[in-house]
Amino acid sequence: MMDQPAFNHGQTMAFLELQALNKRYNAVVAVEDFNLSIQRGEFVSLLGPSGCGKTTTLQMIAGFTQPTSGSIMLNGRDLGAIPARKRGLGIVFQTYALFPHMTVEQNVGFGLEMRNVPSHERRRRVSDALDLVHLSHLGDRFPRHMSGGQRQRVALARALVIEPELLLLDEPLSNLDAKLREEMQLELRRIQQEAGVTTLLVTHDQSEAMALSDRVAVMQSGRLIQEDSPFDVYEKPATSFISTFLGKTNSLPALLERAGKRTQIVIDDVRLAGPQTVLANGPVELSLRPERIELTDIDKATLSGDVIERVFLGDHWLFRVETPIGKLLVMQRNLGRRGAEIGERLHLFWEPEAMRLLPRGDVS
Amino acid sequence: MTASGRTTPWLLSAPALALFAALLLTPLAMTFLLSFNSFSFYGGIENTFGPENYIEVLSDLYFYEIFGRTFLIAFITTAICAVLGLPEAYILFRMKPAWRSFMLLVVLGPLLISVVVRTLGWAILLGNKGVINEFLRDIGLITSPIRMMYTSTGIVVALVHVMIPFMILAVWAALQRQDPATERAAESLGAAPLTVFMRIVLPQAMPGVLSGSLIVFSLSASAFATPAVLGGRRIKVVSTTVYDEFLNTLNWPLGAAIAMLLLVSVLTIMIAWNKLVERRYSGVFE
Numbered sequence: 001m002m003d004q005p006a007f008n009h010g011q012t013m014a015f016l017e018l019q020a021l022n023k024r025y026n027a028v029v030a031v032e033d034f035n036l037s038i039q040r041g042e043f044v045s046l047l048g049p050s051g052c053g054k055t056t057t058l059q060m061i062a063g064f065t066q067p068t069s070g071s072i073m074l075n076g077r078d079l080g081a082i083p084a085r086k087r088g089l090g091i092v093f094q095t096y097a098l099f100p101h102m103t104v105e106q107n108v109g110f111g112l113e114m115r116n117v118p119s120h121e122r123r124r125r126v127s128d129a130l131d132l133v134h135l136s137h138l139g140d141r142f143p144r145h146m147s148g149g150q151r152q153r154v155a156l157a158r159a160l161v162i163e164p165e166l167l168l169l170d171e172p173l174s175n176l177d178a179k180l181r182e183e184m185q186l187e188l189r190r191i192q193q194e195a196g197v198t199t200l201l202v203t204h205d206q207s208e209a210m211a212l213s214d215r216v217a218v219m220q221s222g223r224l225i226q227e228d229s230p231f232d233v234y235e236k237p238a239t240s241f242i243s244t245f246l247g248k249t250n251s252l253p254a255l256l257e258r259a260g261k262r263t264q265i266v267i268d269d270v271r272l273a274g275p276q277t278v279l280a281n282g283p284v285e286l287s288l289r290p291e292r293i294e295l296t297d298i299d300k301a302t303l304s305g306d307v308i309e310r311v312f313l314g315d316h317w318l319f320r321v322e323t324p325i326g327k328l329l330v331m332q333r334n335l336g337r338r339g340a341e342i343g344e345r346l347h348l349f350w351e352p353e354a355m356r357l358l359p360r361g362d363v364s
Numbered sequence: 365m366t367a368s369g370r371t372t373p374w375l376l377s378a379p380a381l382a383l384f385a386a387l388l389l390t391p392l393a394m395t396f397l398l399s400f401n402s403f404s405f406y407g408g409i410e411n412t413f414g415p416e417n418y419i420e421v422l423s424d425l426y427f428y429e430i431f432g433r434t435f436l437i438a439f440i441t442t443a444i445c446a447v448l449g450l451p452e453a454y455i456l457f458r459m460k461p462a463w464r465s466f467m468l469l470v471v472l473g474p475l476l477i478s479v480v481v482r483t484l485g486w487a488i489l490l491g492n493k494g495v496i497n498e499f500l501r502d503i504g505l506i507t508s509p510i511r512m513m514y515t516s517t518g519i520v521v522a523l524v525h526v527m528i529p530f531m532i533l534a535v536w537a538a539l540q541r542q543d544p545a546t547e548r549a550a551e552s553l554g555a556a557p558l559t560v561f562m563r564i565v566l567p568q569a570m571p572g573v574l575s576g577s578l579i580v581f582s583l584s585a586s587a588f589a590t591p592a593v594l595g596g597r598r599i600k601v602v603s604t605t606v607y608d609e610f611l612n613t614l615n616w617p618l619g620a621a622i623a624m625l626l627l628v629s630v631l632t633i634m635i636a637w638n639k640l641v642e643r644r645y646s647g648v649f650e
């Protein structure tokens with residue numbers, strides 16, 4: 001059931017193919033029936049909260065952990081029996097794992113040295129790699145004399161210089177402060193595209209996953225629960241867990257009813273026009289993003305309510321509004337006017353299609 | 365800061381300082397002064413002041429031999445401790461926690477036993493009619509016993525036994541400071557296990573080897589009980605010579621001079637070694 005490379009290789013097969021991957025530690029299931037395909041040159045993120053099995057998955061691809069069952073195929077070869085040091089993957093670790101006793105050049109050149117690349121070619125490739133990450137002027141520094149962002153670049157250069165078939169990034173930006181992290185996101189994307197290397201990123205940071213990747217694979221409790229473009233994962237979350245994990249949302253339990261062709265949402269005594277859905281009538285989970293709620297006049301309002309909390313975040317305001325269907329988070333772009341005061345009445349409007357209905361509970 | 369604020373730290377550390385001054389600085393200073401006094405066989409210690417004792421030691425080849433032997437024993441002990449202790453610490457470091465705590469106890473075992481008892485144990489093993497020689501003769505490997513008692517080799521073996529925990533603990537501390545991901549990084553870049561150990565683990569463990577060897581060297585160079593029991597009167601080291609000067613010849617000033625020379629030379633060797641290693645592995649040291 002797990003080994004079928006002989007029939008399956010060629011065009012039908014993706015560049016990296018994870019098939020029915022399982023990992024159990026005694027009674028604990030870390031990864032369960034995990035399937036994922038990545039095309040050549042693609043940037044995919046494994047996104048999930050800590051303990052969801054994303055790091056274990058990465059460790060299995062890297063060869064540091066043996067899967068309990070399942071197969072990992074890279075470019076048509078089965079990685080299962082190949083030890084980590086012969087897989088030829090580039091890995092950037094969360095702590096960067098630079099060798100503290102070696103200079104930047106020695107760090108970057110280490111992989112080439114292990115491959116017995118002649119020294120003149122090694123020097124050329126090391127300097128190319130350092131050019132790529134804009135660090136060519138710091139080749140003889142020791143890592144401890146460098147900033148976090150610079151170490152991060154060295155780690156990236158060290159992983160890329162061996163021209164890996166696959167680049168694995170394990171929470172690469174989590175040790176940087178917020179401002180640097182945003183800069184490095186753009187930088188990481190540029191370097192990945194310049195090097196043209198197939199990349200798998202593991203992260204718990206949804207903004208990082210969305211900013212960097214072509215595709216996002218969301219994991220929860222060892223399982224893959226959704227795999228889509230960043231936009232679709234955000235806009236069409238498959239479960240209410242994903243809708244709350246990716247970005248902010250108002251998640252409300254509701255009842256779905258149909259009157260003819262129209263759907264209706266019932267929360268407590270309030271009836272609202274509902275969106276198109278394939279779900280059956282009955283209890284559902286309603287997800288409404290705060291940025292989809294607009295402020296309007298009383299005659300156009302879907303609902304009205306009083307501001308009970310407000311936070312100013314520079315480019316936008318965040319209000320918590322007490323409405324007949326519960327407390328709603330409302331986001332309002334900062335247009336240079338003072339925001340509503342606490343206790344002020346706001347009239348809210350949103351399109352019925354802005355509401356996303358999800359099956360109640362998290363079982364997929 | 366107020367006056368009382370300035371004196372509080374001094375008051376708080378006063379008991380420790382008093383202890384330190386009374387038990388270490390005073391005897392050391394008195395020994396230092398004593399080493400300049402003179403001694404005559406009939407008159408005993410005379411309260412004169414001159415460098416005669418130092419001149420006597422430094423111009424007599426007999427003492428050079430003793431110092432040379434002491435440092436050779438200390439050096440070989442340190443080298444063996446480093447060669448054995450480093451891999452041992454690494455293996456312990458990689459063990460499963462339950463096994464590790466048990467094995468650590470085994471390693472620290474020698475320190476739990478009195479030095480005299482432990483050394484006498486070695487005497488039972490190493491003697492001409494000792495366990496090892498009897499065994500080798502019984503299985504027919506030798507006809508006459510191998511001399512192990514009253515040799516430098518015997519002293520080194522016993523010293524390694526008691527000193528190696530210090531090396532292991534020091535290397536252990538250094539291993540715990542290193543990022544375990546560096547080993548994985550090297551592995552992912554294509555390094556075989558031995559290469560990972562030699563190129564990644566070993567250099568990062570060097571600060572531990574340095575501090576371990578400083579402890580082992582200084583303790584070995586000034587060890588008394590082990591060379592006294594296993595070396596006897598024949599294999600003299602500096603500390604047993606000092607003991608003899610004090611208690612047999614009763615020439616305290618000469619004994620004091622030898623003790624001061626031991627202190628100074630050990631300090632010099634340690635500082636030089638420290639500088640050397642720090643320069644060589646500058647990347648690893650903070």
